[in-house]
Amino acid sequence: MTRVRTEAPYSTELDRQLKAATRAAWAQGDYHRFAKATVWGGGEVLVEACGIRAGDRVLDVAAGTGNTAIRAAQRGARVIASDLTPENFEAGRREAAEVGVELEWVEADAEALPFADGEFDCVTSSFGALFAPDHQVVADELTRVCRPGGTIGMLNFTPTGLISDFFGALAPYLPPPPPGALPPPLWGDEDHVRSLFGDRVSDLRTERRTYLERAASPQAYCDLFTETFGPVAATYAALADDPERRAAFDRDFLAFATGANRTPDGPGAEYAYEYLVVVATRA
Numbered sequence: 713m714t715r716v717r718t719e720a721p722y723s724t725e726l727d728r729q730l731k732a733a734t735r736a737a738w739a740q741g742d743y744h745r746f747a748k749a750t751v752w753g754g755g756e757v758l759v760e761a762c763g764i765r766a767g768d769r770v771l772d773v774a775a776g777t778g779n780t781a782i783r784a785a786q787r788g789a790r791v792i793a794s795d796l797t798p799e800n801f802e803a804g805r806r807e808a809a810e811v812g813v814e815l816e817w818v819e820a821d822a823e824a825l826p827f828a829d830g831e832f833d834c835v836t837s838s839f840g841a842l843f844a845p846d847h848q849v850v851a852d853e854l855t856r857v858c859r860p861g862g863t864i865g866m867l868n869f870t871p872t873g874l875i876s877d878f879f880g881a882l883a884p885y886l887p888p889p890p891p892g893a894l895p896p897p898l899w900g901d902e903d904h905v906r907s908l909f910g911d912r913v914s915d916l917r918t919e920r921r922t923y924l925e926r927a928a929s930p931q932a933y934c935d936l937f938t939e940t941f942g943p944v945a946a947t948y949a950a951l952a953d954d955p956e957r958r959a960a961f962d963r964d965f966l967a968f969a970t971g972a973n974r975t976p977d978g979p980g981a982e983y984a985y986e987y988l989v990v991v992a993t994r995a
């Protein structure tokens with residue numbers, strides 16, 4: 713069963729429309745296939761960094777198909793996986809069943825979490841909450857639902873890492889960000905994160921790490937995104953009626969995938985993404 717918050721979380725009609733468009737984009741493609749081929753190692757990293765233990769009450773925000781949430785449940789935690797895009801929960805449930813754990817799946821916007829103050833021992837988000845446009849509101853919400861003494865943990869792409877080249881190559885084709893939205897990779901800037909959480913956390917620790925994404929070739933890497941990664945799949949599908957623009961997209965994306973490949977002499981293609989592990993104690 714998927715729980716949905718009952719009161720309207722949106723302050724304006726524009727916000728409601730923007731969130732509906734975001735959800736529709738992330739529902740395209742096959743997020744679980746994408747995640748298993750790319751970011752899936754991150755869940756284990758975050759659960760370990762947060763020291764999640766059996767019995768902990770954990771909220772994973774922007775959980776996708778449960779990368780971090782399922783790993784927390786495997787440690788015996790009582791877990792809610794929340795995300796704006798419930799269309800992806802079924803794949804998450806299947807993955808959870810395959811590894812023999814159960815968790816609750818709740819539709820929720822990271823900017824308006826439908827949970828009580830201090831409800832969780834640990835609040836996590838792996839490469840997820842950073843996609844919500846208002847960073848301060850997200851930090852406020854992650855902090856609010858975590859109990860004093862509890863742990864907030866995030867994995868955030870860094871602005872100096874490959875993700876900025878990735879978004880740079882695709883920006884001309886992706887929908888413009890909502891008015892006032894900050895770039896997602898800013899969440900990978902330590903000073904920015906410290907200022908967002910302020911004195912509501914103590915003992916904020918960060919660590920820069922890198923993970924690798926691999927594909928059979930740069931073209932196969934592009935195909936993975938256009939077939940499975942919601943925002944890119946949605947953009948690519950919308951270009952179907954514009955062959956010239958679609959050809960330009962193909963050219964620009966392949967130029968990125970070729971230039972960023974760390975193993976140009978093969979075999980296969982390899983992409984190194986830098987990210988920041990953030991762990992803080994709720995004051």
Ligand SMILES: C[S@@+](CC[C@H](N)C(=O)[O-])C[C@H]1O[C@@H](n2cnc3c(N)ncnc32)[C@H](O)[C@@H]1O
Pocket residue numbers: 734735738747751754755773774775776777778779780794795796797800820821822823837838839840841843844845
């Ligand atoms: C790259 S995926 C990360 C998913 C998962 N945490 C993982 O590690 O695989 C980003 C996720 O953010 C979700 N998302 C985007 N905007 C959101 C928002 N405002 N509130 C909650 N989730 C959001 C998307 O639906 C998507 O599942």
